[in-house]
Amino acid sequence: MKRGNRRLLSFLLSLCVCVSLLCLVPLRAEAAGPVVVDRVLCSLNYPPVAMMDLSFVNISSSSTNCTINSAFWTDGAGSQVSGAFGTGNYTLNVTYTANNGCVFSPTAAGYINNKPDGVTVSVSADGSTATLRKTYEAEIWAPTAIKQPGSETVSLGGWTSFAVSATYAESHEWFFESPDGAQRVAAADASAVWQGVTVSGADSDRLVIHYVPLELDGWRVFCRHWSVKHLSYTDSSRATITLTNIPTPAPTPEFTPIPMTAPSPTPEITEEPAEEPVEVPAETPAAQEPAAVEEPAETPAPAAPERTYTNSYDGQAHWRVYDDGESGSREEHLFVWHETRAATADHDGEETGVCSVCGYAVTRPLAYEGSASRSSLGIGETLGIEGLSDLQLLLLGGAAVCLLLLILSAALSPSGSRRRRRRRR
DSSP states (O other): OOOOHHHHHHHHHHHHHHHHHHHHHHOGGGTTTEEEEEEEEEEEOOBBBBBBBBGGEEEEOOOEEEEEEEEEEEEEEBBBSSOOOOOEEEEEEEEEOTTOEEEEEEEEEETTTTTTTTTTEEOOOTTEEEEEEEEEBBOOOOOEEEOOOOOEETTTTTOOEEEOOOEEEEEEEEEEOTTSSSOEEEEEEEEEEEOOEEEEOOSSEEEEEEEEEGGGGOOOEEEEEOGGGSEEEOOOOEEEEEEEOOOOOOOOOOOOHHHHHOOOOOOOOOOOOOOOOOOOOOOOOOOOOOOEEEEEEEOOOOOOOOOOOEEOOOOOOOEEEETTTTTTTOOOOOEEEEEEEOOOOOOOOOEEETTTOOOEEEEEEEEEOOOOOGGGSSSSHHHTTTTTOHHHHHHHHHHHHHHHHHHHHHHHHHHHHHHHHHHHH
16 A cells, blocks of 8 residues: 555544544533523323312423422412312413523423413523413313112101212202103102102202102102203112002902891781780891001101211222221222323323222323324434434444445555465465
């Protein structure tokens, strides 16, 4: 190889080594100033729902270079909300703090569940904090029946009760329905329809009926759960009333007619000494029907005290534990699922399910179903290499290509071939 070619190759080899070393030096953004955060991301699993407790609402952040400092809700008057949502407007307030020397851009944009609609962001003067806000109108959901009433068997003139439960129900209304469904009577009007009946709890979640009459045998009972402002309702299942100890009616007595006696012929009058008159006993009248004896009315049993309980649960079911130590039957959880973290092209999302009865919560991954691909990611993220910028990776790749070309040119040069032949000799 000529001396000029060797110098050129040495120069190129030195240049490749220098570029490679340069690529290994991390590029610091601080050289041009602090990193500016121009997007604030927030994830919300539930919007405000009337009668929903705030503990069911989860607020999280997927932003980089910042963390959530505080998050709370305010009502239309600007007061912080605690307990449960009502009706009207509620504003979400989430304050972020910049980390690692970063600052928020004065024009930073805010996103809730990857949507910017109605989201505003205010940044502090020094750029260290940013507050995201969005106002919602509380949604009103139709009630969901949780516990259904069960059919009851009761003695004539006795008492019975029915209980229900439902989520997002502001009020309850009980009804009686005839066996054929053609007639319906509000429980509040039962005393006016059936004499002697007393009803309590006609507008609550537990209905108690005293002095159940014969007319209610076979009738059904159900509860109507009303939402906030009576905008919608959900009916419970029907429960049947079956009466026992129904007295058998006494048979009607049959009267047998008494046959009439034919008159005797008139005897001839003869002159005979008068005889003493003979007393003829009067005819015994037919036996009269004995009077019916009224049976004493059955005294209703006193109402049983309502049992109190607490809800217990595990990963598969929930059940009631009463104060006397007895446990109710196990029932499967009724999960209501909501997205807590949106899925993107580079990572799965997450959704949370909360049991509407006992509050047990679980999470599960949420697959990305969009059309975006990893082509929108950086070169390092696409190749699975983190920590290097795109410019560094390009320089490193160029240096590797130059080095490979140098090795190939040296191997294929004529002088290199002559040297190998000499060594073989």
